[in-house]
Amino acid sequence: MSIMPALVMATFTTPEKINSNPQSILWLLPLVAAIAIVYKATKVPEIKTANFLKEAMILTGSIVVFMFIAALALCALAWLITE
Amino acid sequence: MTARSKENHTIFLLIVGLLAWLVPGAGHLLLKEGKRAFIIFVTIVFTFCAGLYIGSIGVINPVGAKPWYVAQIMNSPMVAILGHLATAADYSVFGRPSEIGQIYTSIAGLLNLLCIVNAVYLAHLQKTETAGD
Numbered sequence: 001m002s003i004m005p006a007l008v009m010a011t012f013t014t015p016e017k018i019n020s021n022p023q024s025i026l027w028l029l030p031l032v033a034a035i036a037i038v039y040k041a042t043k044v045p046e047i048k049t050a051n052f053l054k055e056a057m058i059l060t061g062s063i064v065v066f067m068f069i070a071a072l073a074l075c076a077l078a079w080l081i082t083e
Numbered sequence: 084m085t086a087r088s089k090e091n092h093t094i095f096l097l098i099v100g101l102l103a104w105l106v107p108g109a110g111h112l113l114l115k116e117g118k119r120a121f122i123i124f125v126t127i128v129f130t131f132c133a134g135l136y137i138g139s140i141g142v143i144n145p146v147g148a149k150p151w152y153v154a155q156i157m158n159s160p161m162v163a164i165l166g167h168l169a170t171a172a173d174y175s176v177f178g179r180p181s182e183i184g185q186i187y188t189s190i191a192g193l194l195n196l197l198c199i200v201n202a203v204y205l206a207h208l209q210k211t212e213t214a215g216d
Contacts, residue, residue: 013172015139015180027137027183031190034130038194041122042201052122 029064036060092210099206103199105159110202114209123198130191131158138184140165141174151185157192157199 018024036059044052103110108124111117134142145152145166156162176184 012135013139013141013174015141015176015184016137018137018179018183020179024179024183030133031130031187034126035190035194037126038123038198041119041126042197047118047122 028067032063032067033060036063092207095210096203096206100199100203103202104157104195107158107195107198110199111205114202114205116205123195127158127191127195127198130194131188134184134187134189134191135165137187138176138180138182139174140169141176142181142184142188143169146170148185151189154189154192155185157196158188159195162192 018027033056036056040052040056040059041047044055099110099113102113106124107127108120108122110120111123112120142148143152143155143162143166145163152166156166
């Protein structure tokens, strides 16, 4: 097997090293963007690049902000219960 | 709508749904929604490949992670081949890469399910509009 296909195969047969630290939460950002893009692709009546990007970015931002607020609320609840 | 055209309509909807499942975005392409099809294809394939890159093909586990596998197979029936390969070669993956890889690949599958339903709905609307003209 030549080196290029072997490298590509190795990329998809060996897991990445991801630690269980707070930075690993950032992996949610590409996923949220993908969800917003596909959702908007099914919802907007006509796709115009600038408008579509704007709508997808607003939805991505809304999801991230909502998740941040939910995380804060859960933190506050956990603090109230444990204090 | 006559019985014959109703039957044709159902077959057309089935073809759109099947195509959309075979290749993400193909259902929309059949309905001449090229831009939508391209966006759906690129985003779903990117999300699925990102999941495989993070967790390896070991995240597709038809035996040990059946609920995840059900969502993953919504990407395309070709996922079954990957699942067979992963099971046969025993690519095991644990911990955070496994979690993130499974979430990415499963969400990609569920997004494709949304697109399949949307393509079938659009096909139904297009047909009923042309029948009404």
